Amino acid sequence: MVIISCLNGGIDFSGVRAERFEEMEAALGLLRRMPPKQSETALSALLSLIPQHSSDLLSQVDLPLQVLRDTESGKDFILCEYNRDADSYRSPWSNKYLPPLEDALYPSSELRKLEVEANDIFAIYRDQYYEGGISSVYMWEDDNEGFVACFLIKKDGSKSGHGRRGCLEEGAWDAIHVIQVGPEEEEMAHYCLTSTIMLSLATDDESSGKFGLSGSIRRQMKMDLTVAEGHLCNMGRMIEELEGKLRNSLDQVYFGKTREMVCTLRPPAEIVQMRLPDT
Amino acid sequence: MAGEEDELPEETELSYDQKKEIAKWFLLNAPAGEINYVAKDLKAVLSDEEVYNEAAMEAFPVYNKSHMICLEMPSRDGDVIVSSYSEIAENEYIDPRTAQVAIVDHVKQICTKVRPANDEELPSLYIEEYRNALDAEIQRYVSESYPKGISAVNCVKGKDTEGPGSDFEFVVIITAMRLSPQNFCSGSWRSVWNIDFQDESQVLDIKGKLQVGAHYFEEGNVELDAKKDFQDSTIFQSADDCAIAIANIIRHHETEYLAALEVAYSKLPDNTFKDLRRKLPVTRTLFPWQNTLQFSLTREVEKELGLGK
Numbered sequence: 001m002v003i004i005s006c007l008n009g010g011i012d013f014s015g016v017r018a019e020r021f022e023e024m025e026a027a028l029g030l031l032r033r034m035p036p037k038q039s040e041t042a043l044s045a046l047l048s049l050i051p052q053h054s055s056d057l058l059s060q061v062d063l064p065l066q067v068l069r070d071t072e073s074g075k076d077f078i079l080c081e082y083n084r085d086a087d088s089y090r091s092p093w094s095n096k097y098l099p100p101l102e103d104a105l106y107p108s109s110e111l112r113k114l115e116v117e118a119n120d121i122f123a124i125y126r127d128q129y130y131e132g133g134i135s136s137v138y139m140w141e142d143d144n145e146g147f148v149a150c151f152l153i154k155k156d157g158s159k160s161g162h163g164r165r166g167c168l169e170e171g172a173w174d175a176i177h178v179i180q181v182g183p184e185e186e187e188m189a190h191y192c193l194t195s196t197i198m199l200s201l202a203t204d205d206e207s208s209g210k211f212g213l214s215g216s217i218r219r220q221m222k223m224d225l226t227v228a229e230g231h232l233c234n235m236g237r238m239i240e241e242l243e244g245k246l247r248n249s250l251d252q253v254y255f256g257k258t259r260e261m262v263c264t265l266r267p268p269a270e271i272v273q274m275r276l277p278d279t
Numbered sequence: 280m281a282g283e284e285d286e287l288p289e290e291t292e293l294s295y296d297q298k299k300e301i302a303k304w305f306l307l308n309a310p311a312g313e314i315n316y317v318a319k320d321l322k323a324v325l326s327d328e329e330v331y332n333e334a335a336m337e338a339f340p341v342y343n344k345s346h347m348i349c350l351e352m353p354s355r356d357g358d359v360i361v362s363s364y365s366e367i368a369e370n371e372y373i374d375p376r377t378a379q380v381a382i383v384d385h386v387k388q389i390c391t392k393v394r395p396a397n398d399e400e401l402p403s404l405y406i407e408e409y410r411n412a413l414d415a416e417i418q419r420y421v422s423e424s425y426p427k428g429i430s431a432v433n434c435v436k437g438k439d440t441e442g443p444g445s446d447f448e449f450v451v452i453i454t455a456m457r458l459s460p461q462n463f464c465s466g467s468w469r470s471v472w473n474i475d476f477q478d479e480s481q482v483l484d485i486k487g488k489l490q491v492g493a494h495y496f497e498e499g500n501v502e503l504d505a506k507k508d509f510q511d512s513t514i515f516q517s518a519d520d521c522a523i524a525i526a527n528i529i530r531h532h533e534t535e536y537l538a539a540l541e542v543a544y545s546k547l548p549d550n551t552f553k554d555l556r557r558k559l560p561v562t563r564t565l566f567p568w569q570n571t572l573q574f575s576l577t578r579e580v581e582k583e584l585g586l587g588k
Contacts, residue, residue, distance in 0.1 A: 026323035032500045033317055034308050042308075045301045048293055049324050121568070128560035155555060163554035167546075173555040199555060208539035209489075209507025213547075217499035229569050236568035247556055250501070251548050258493035258503035259544045261466035265455045265491070266425050268541065269534050 023050055024057075031061060036214040037200055039063060062196045062216070065154045065174045067134055070094055078136040080176070082150040092119045092136045107139050111147060115139045118232055122151055125236065129243075130155045132162025133173075145183040151239055152176055157201070170202035170212070177239045184227055191234060193221045195242045197250065213255055217246060295330060302334035310494040310502065311346050311467030312458035314339070315388075339385040340369065347454045347469055349429045350390040352381055357429075359383075359390060364433040364450045364471075373400055375433055376414055402438035406447055409476070410434055412522035417451055420526050424533070425468070428455040437476075449474040451529065463497035472529055481515040485528060489536055507536055 027046045034042040040063050047054055058081070066079040073093035077083075083090040085104045088097040095112060097104050107115055118137040126135040133155030142148050157163040157171030175197050182190035200214030221242050225234045293301075302325055309317040318335065325331050344366070349358040352374065359365070359374040359381040367373050372381050373396055380400065381390045402410060414432040421428040430453045437447030453470040468491050475484040487509035494502050509532045513524040543551075548558075560566065 022323050026320035029320040030305060030317060032496045033310060033313055035502055036500055038308060045304060046324065049301060125566050128566060129557050157554035165550060165554050167551045168554050171555050201551060201555065203543060203551065208543040210505060211540065211543045212504040213501065215499060215501030233568040236566065240566055251552055254495055254499060254501040255547060257464060257495035258501060261457060261464055261493035262491055262540060264457055265466055265468040266537055268537055269424060
């Protein structure tokens with residue numbers, strides 16, 4: 001049975017004064033109203049206005065993913081907080097930091113094995129759904145004897161990128177799935193997945209001119225599952241399910257609402273009434 | 280992964296001007312109808328009334344004109360459209376239909392009072408004949424096609440022309456806005472049509488610019504940003520005949536554009552969106568996570584057959 005709870009990031013306000021609560025609420029409110037394509041500028045502006053909330057803001061808000069080339073393996077990998085140490089980023093392919101870093105953090109060798117397998121399998125998943133794009137998976141041990149895994153996908157669906165049908169002038173999809181896996185107890189484990197999708201698409205043609213939709217949503221999903229088929233299987237299925245739900249939600253609900261709004265402003269005409277001159 | 284103990288870089292206090300520029304940026308980028316919500320949140324993060332007030336004084340007029348906001352006139356003669364085409368002075372906007380000038384408080388977004396327009400601000404009788412005829416036709420069109428649309432026709436060039444022999448130019452504005460905070464939704468439609476009356480060629484050169492926006496933000500944030508430019512022309516006729524011809528052209532293009540937007544939306548799920556992410560893999564089944572052996576085999580086969588998919 002799937003439980004999907006809609007939380008806006010699950011802010012933990014324990015021990016925070018009322019004013020600070022209001023500042024964070026206001027900051028998040030601003031981010032919900034600024035154009036999605038300007039989210040980086042908006043976040044950067046907020047970080048400079050309320051630097052005391054930096055770590056809260058950075059953990060609540062996702063930005064479009066950046067990519068780096070791992071020259072050793074010849075493959076791209078995605079950058080995020082979860083593979084960063086100081087100013088270096090760890091490649092999931094070579095397990096090395098770029099630029100090189102001394103005394104850096106690494107997952108245990110056992111977790112690294114799972115991470116390697118996850119990257120390989122997720123690359124195939126990514127290929128089947130995205131027909132291109134880049135993916136990366138990072139794992140690390142957490143304090144509760146479990147671990148956390150982060151599955152990332154970045155796709156450029158524009159006609160100059162990996163867009164197969166050439167529909168899009170511009171097409172960006174960033175998916176961030178962070179899944180907390182609890183310790184195994186009696187062959188079961190608790191999984192908590194938070195998925196964020198950010199996308200922007202734009203078409204430009206004769207009849208509809210410049211048409212652009214952009215936005216982001218984040219949802220959570222918690223499940224208790226048997227570990228009989230392994231963690232990767234469980235995590236993979238949850239991600240696939242939630243990603244599919246978010247895709248459909250964006251398409252039908254979110255974009256649908258903007259379509260409804262356009263029709264509210266100017267309903268489609270049943271008959272085009274032409275007035276002829278009186279002469 | 281970054282540890283909790285990492286030190287944040289030394290923070291330099293933002294200057295007054297820097298804070299003001301940031302404040303202005305947030306205000307100017309508010310979606311249609313939402314500037315006051317943005318203002319409220321902005322004040323909470325700024326915690327500096329002086330900076331906010333100065334930023335608001337500078338940002339609100341720009342925002343108001345760009346969004347062509349409509350303000351009710353106290354004389355109960357309807358709404359005046361605040362735009363660069365109707366601007367007489369920074370806080371004064373002419374309503375050609377009622378020949379009044381509205382004095383406006385940009386930050387409060389209200390019309391504080393009206394005064395009759397003086398002769399220098401109004402077009403000549405000759406121009407007014409054309410303007411008024413067009414205004415009436417556009418109003419008719421807008422009332423038929425827009426549930427809550429407001430329009431105006433301003434003469435932006437040649438308003439003192441006494442008779443035939445000179446060029447003059449009108450701008451037709453049509454604006455509709457919807458704000459539904461309880462439904463976390465807002466939207467706006469802006470049409471700006473430039474009508475260039477060219478005396479020598481006896482032709483009306485028509486250029487249109489449509490901009491449609493919508494924002495939905497219930498547990499998420501999605502925006503539509505659509506725009507299109509138009510070009511058309513018709514012959515220079517009597518005031519009434521011109522009015523009918525222009526209104527027909529506008530009606531035709533706007534109706535077609537709306538239909539094209541509908542088509543763009545209907546193509547989303549199965550075409551456009553697919554270039555980002557398919558609903559299902561080509562196999563039309565969910566991904567077989569449990570079958571790790573199958574993966575290595577599949578990859579080998581794909582490599583061998585050179586399947587780039």
